[in-house]
Amino acid sequence: MIRSTIELVPTEKDRRIARHAAAAIVLTVAEAAIPLPLPGVKPGLANIVTLIVLARWGWREAVWVALLRVLAGSLLLGQFLAPGFFLSVSGALASLLVLGLAMHLPARWFGPVSHSILAAFAHIGAQLVVARLWLVPHDGVFYLTPVFALAAVVFGLVNGLVAARLLEELRAGERAARATTDSSSER
């Protein structure tokens, strides 16, 4: 067998991104099984992963995870390049932009819940604009704004709380791990 001349060595960061993206993709696929009354109103559970990555590893990795999730999730669900895919991409890009700004808010006052809700609003905003410009060229789409806004608040709050909780537990776990290694090295 001829050995490949190109060696791609995944770094620790690559593996981390892949792990988080995999978790987000699982949530996307699982969420697709939940029946929902209105197309477009989704809990967006995968965004919990994005929020955690944002808080722990920064914006760039969050962008990678979110966009990989949208791409792979759409491939798995057969939505790739369908209208829903472009809505997802535009929503993801807008919410990532807002997350990039929101993460610089004072952390004492604004936590994952704020990030989550702001990103959810950016998401629906971008989706409505894309839908209005391209899919439904009529102002009638804006009649759905209150429904989407309510969904953004509710699911943004829930996702943000879950992300905050998981972050706390991850931190507690790390602290415990560090404590045990410290005490064992002292001995």
Place this chain on the structure above:
Amino acid sequence: MKRALAWRSLLRPGDVGVVVGGVALCVHSLLSLWQGGRPDTAIVRAGGKVVAELELSAPRVLDVPGPLGTTRIEVEPGRARVASDPGPRQYCVRQGWLTQAGAVAICAPNEVSLSLSGRGADYDSLNY
């Protein structure tokens, strides 16, 4: 109870503000976008021509001449009606107050019609 407190500890002061702001945005969009059907002007036609466009903000009475006599249009804040008409069957009078954008009262014998218009009318026309 302990659980609820644990969840609440995850909310920082600004988060509460963001939630409140989000809810306010919901209510605002609901009120501003789902008010189709609230009329803002009454359009009065005689013989097919618009004779008056009345704002539905202040009460007003308008007499419109037609072939049979005078049709009296009455406007109040948010609604309008044909108060009296010389027509034989009085359909437009018996329709009473019109409150929806797009609603029309037609006094055919006297060739007068009253229609309400507003942003985002619910109906193109109404049948009775």
